[in-house]
Amino acid sequence: MASLSSPLRICRGILREIRAIKGPEYKQCLAYNYVLDQFRKNQITGERYCRAQEEALHASHSYLCLLTSTRQHMALYDIYHGKGQRDTEEMAGIVGLRLPTQPGGKGWEK
Amino acid sequence: MQVLNPTWIGKTCLLITLVTDTMLRNLVRLHSRVGHALSPPIVYPRSQALKLPLTLLSVNSKYYSIITERKKFYKDVSISHGEGGMFEINLDQRKMKTPGGKLFTAPNEALAIAVANEWDTQKDTLKFYSMHMTTLCNTALDNPTFRSKDQIITAALKYLETDTICYRVEEPPTLVELQNNEWDPVLNWIEDRYNVVIGSSTNILGPEIPQATMDTFRQHLGSYNFWSMTGLEYVITQLKSVVLAFALIDKHITVEQAVLLSRLEEEFQIGHWGNVEWAHDVDLYELRARTAAGALFVHFSSESSTVKRKLMQD
Numbered sequence: 146m147a148s149l150s151s152p153l154r155i156c157r158g159i160l161r162e163i164r165a166i167k168g169p170e171y172k173q174c175l176a177y178n179y180v181l182d183q184f185r186k187n188q189i190t191g192e193r194y195c196r197a198q199e200e201a202l203h204a205s206h207s208y209l210c211l212l213t214s215t216r217q218h219m220a221l222y223d224i225y226h227g228k229g230q231r232d233t234e235e236m237a238g239i240v241g242l243r244l245p246t247q248p249g250g251k252g253w254e255k
Numbered sequence: 256m257q258v259l260n261p262t263w264i265g266k267t268c269l270l271i272t273l274v275t276d277t278m279l280r281n282l283v284r285l286h287s288r289v290g291h292a293l294s295p296p297i298v299y300p301r302s303q304a305l306k307l308p309l310t311l312l313s314v315n316s317k318y319y320s321i322i323t324e325r326k327k328f329y330k331d332v333s334i335s336h337g338e339g340g341m342f343e344i345n346l347d348q349r350k351m352k353t354p355g356g357k358l359f360t361a362p363n364e365a366l367a368i369a370v371a372n373e374w375d376t377q378k379d380t381l382k383f384y385s386m387h388m389t390t391l392c393n394t395a396l397d398n399p400t401f402r403s404k405d406q407i408i409t410a411a412l413k414y415l416e417t418d419t420i421c422y423r424v425e426e427p428p429t430l431v432e433l434q435n436n437e438w439d440p441v442l443n444w445i446e447d448r449y450n451v452v453i454g455s456s457t458n459i460l461g462p463e464i465p466q467a468t469m470d471t472f473r474q475h476l477g478s479y480n481f482w483s484m485t486g487l488e489y490v491i492t493q494l495k496s497v498v499l500a501f502a503l504i505d506k507h508i509t510v511e512q513a514v515l516l517s518r519l520e521e522e523f524q525i526g527h528w529g530n531v532e533w534a535h536d537v538d539l540y541e542l543r544a545r546t547a548a549g550a551l552f553v554h555f556s557s558e559s560s561t562v563k564r565k566l567m568q569d
Binding site (some may be wrong): 199211 | 332333334363365369371372375376382385387388429506507510511532533536537540541544547548550551554555559
């Protein structure tokens with residue numbers, strides 16, 4: 146199957162996700178230091194094909210996928226998930242429709 | 256200092272006993288339904304009805320709470336070493352507990368940090384349905400359905416008889432071709448790797464899995480510990496395929512690829528009829544999150560790493 150993307154890209158991706166979660170003080174959080182630590186540790190290896198390195202790369206790719214997809218899922222959930230009774234106009238807007246307008250007022254309204 | 260009016264005290268006590276009586280009766284009814292014994296709180300101000308979530312009430316609850324959200328009650332999350340080399344999570348100095356009441360312990364640091372990060376991610380309200388690693392750890396620790404490892408293995412292997420990869424269609428021809436191109440390589444890979452025969456079928460009953468194949472897989476799954484097996488069964492349930500789960504856990508394919516292959520027919524139909532964001536995308540991201548969490552959980556539960564330093568010799 147297709148090969149994984151480079152460790153640098155995955156590392157940057159994870160750190161970007163952490164920054165998106167935490168905000169300004171993202172450098173102090175646990176996950177940031179741990180991830181950087183792990184990437185540095187697994188970098189240096191004497192062999193050309195290192196199984197442990199591949200496994201660590203796969204794990205980091207999975208973690209990046211976890212962070213990104215949780216964020217995207219929650220974003221969609223906030224938009225679309227049932228919030229109880231919504232306004233008709235808002236509801237129509239969610240599926241991309243607009244309510245019809247009748248400038249003269251409906252027939253039975255005075 | 257205000258002198259307390261004796262009649263006032265009398266009236267308040269009466270009120271409290273009245274309130275407590277009805278509250279007690281309600282609580283007893285609740286307990287008999289839920290099935291655990293517990294001493295109810297004595298004083299309830301009338302305005303605050305029974306708002307305590309079930310997690311706080313129960314200590315030996317047979318049932319899990321159905322609370323999906325609650326307010327964030329902590330500021331900092333940190334991890335600490337516990338007994339026996341296990342890691343614990345601290346929410347603002349208090350130790351985190353599982354829904355079953357046990358102390359939350361993770362076997363290694365990586366898992367603990369992943370869980371701590373999930374709790375750290377929450378803002379204002381805790382959304383338990385987005386905390387997949389925490390859920391998996393809680394399931395492994397509490398084992399609420401009281402299953403042994405063998406039962407989990409049996410449940411996992413049941414999916415092989417109706418494996419997604421092995422269930423093929425006969426028409427439309429583009430879909431048939433897509434299934435052959437995408438699914439056949441994975442099937443060949445697993446047949447080579449484990450030396451088994453699985454095969455695909457267009458029959459409604461699914462492929463005929465020989466007993467030797469089941470035995471090989473059962474033996475292989477027996478080598479995983481209980482935690483890894485919990486995670487692996489979770490991945491199989493999410494992807495609806497034993498073959499894809501094995502390919503993912505053996506690091507042959509990535510999470511995104513596994514999810515794509517699992518949803519192959521859906522993606523085909525989306526390509527034809529169009530994408531509906533509030534259904535397709537929501538499903539896709541949720542499946543990705545769950546599968547990634549499961550794969551990571553298995554990886555962390557079954558690995559043990561040591562760092563060996565080589566001395567430079569010249």
